[in-house]
Amino acid sequence: MTTTPTPTVGKATGPNDALLVVENLGKSFGGHEVLGGINVTVRAGEFMCIVGPSGAGKTTLLQCLSGLTAPTTGAVTLRGERVTEPPAEMAIVFQDYSRSLMPWLSVLDNVALPLRSAKIGKAERTEKAMAALTEVGLKDHVHKYPWQLSGGMQQRVAIARALAYAPSIVLMDEPFASVDAQTRADLEDLTLNVKRHLGITILLVTHDIDEAVYLADRVLVMGKKPTVVVDLVETHLGPHRDQIATKATREFAELRSRVYKQIRRDDLTNSAGSIAAVG
Numbered sequence: 001m002t003t004t005p006t007p008t009v010g011k012a013t014g015p016n017d018a019l020l021v022v023e024n025l026g027k028s029f030g031g032h033e034v035l036g037g038i039n040v041t042v043r044a045g046e047f048m049c050i051v052g053p054s055g056a057g058k059t060t061l062l063q064c065l066s067g068l069t070a071p072t073t074g075a076v077t078l079r080g081e082r083v084t085e086p087p088a089e090m091a092i093v094f095q096d097y098s099r100s101l102m103p104w105l106s107v108l109d110n111v112a113l114p115l116r117s118a119k120i121g122k123a124e125r126t127e128k129a130m131a132a133l134t135e136v137g138l139k140d141h142v143h144k145y146p147w148q149l150s151g152g153m154q155q156r157v158a159i160a161r162a163l164a165y166a167p168s169i170v171l172m173d174e175p176f177a178s179v180d181a182q183t184r185a186d187l188e189d190l191t192l193n194v195k196r197h198l199g200i201t202i203l204l205v206t207h208d209i210d211e212a213v214y215l216a217d218r219v220l221v222m223g224k225k226p227t228v229v230v231d232l233v234e235t236h237l238g239p240h241r242d243q244i245a246t247k248a249t250r251e252f253a254e255l256r257s258r259v260y261k262q263i264r265r266d267d268l269t270n271s272a273g274s275i276a277a278v279g
């Protein structure tokens with residue numbers, strides 16, 4: 001019998017409390033300042049999407065939040081504790097995750113594999129992996145190999161692998177960038193359902209403004225050079241969203257144009273700056 005993974009809620013954090021706090025986070029690479037002081041508080045249980053022009057530093061920000069990269073200035077804290085390495089209650093799904101599946105391992109073993117390094121026994125590993133695969137609708141495919149699955153199914157395996165840890169927070173970097181539009185919509189809805197069901201917090205980076213508004217409780221818009229938070233938009237679209245009905249609402253159109261204008265204005269400002277600098 002399998003059980004649904006239970007997120008690590010624990011400690012003092014309840015819904016809407018501050019979970020991840022980012023204070024004055026700056027990041028430079030060899031004197032080139034990419035992030036110029038990011039301030040944001042992520043609430044427990046929220047879905048936050050991060051958008052911004054290409055090269056603004058969205059991936060860099062996620063890497064700093066996860067503790068994989070040290071910030072140059074400022075700090076990230078999770079439940080009040082400084083993040084200096086990937087915390088046990090955080091799962092990370094980066095851009096090329098479908099390629100990170102091991103082709104010689106079954107779907108079940110791929111999902112269970114990282115649990116081995118957490119020194120979890122075989123029976124419990126299998127139970128947790130089965131529960132996570134059930135959560136993403138793959139319980140009938142657990143003995144297949146990744147190469148026997150479609151791209152969208154492989155991405156669901158990677159999401160299951162992240163969920164198997166029972167994380168309280170999941171960071172996702174462009175997770176649906178390489179699938180067709182219908183599969184992308186299906187994966188968006190799957191992610192919304194999983195989040196609602198497990199009560200986890202999600203931070204997702206995307207280039208797609210419609211996707212950001214559709215998924216998010218709040219959209220964080222990054223811009224300017226060096227990059228700061230130029231807007232933080234509450235969507236107020238409610239917990240239940242529908243690909244057709246939600247996107248047809250006036251509220252959705254207004255939110256999309258607000259985010260679009262922020263990004264476009266920033267792109268124009270930056271290109272004007274580079275022309276001036278060249279001239």
Ligand SMILES: Nc1ncnc2c1ncn2[C@@H]1O[C@H](COP(=O)(O)OP(=O)(O)OP(=O)(O)O)[C@@H](O)[C@H]1O
Pocket residue numbers: 029034052053054055056057058059060061
């Ligand atoms: N390890 C690194 N060393 C040097 N420069 C880096 C490194 N990582 C990122 N950068 C630079 O930081 C800037 C931001 O990169 P990043 O990938 O975070 O942006 P992004 O907003 O995620 O871009 P995109 O939307 O195109 O994926 C870029 O100029 C990039 O070249």
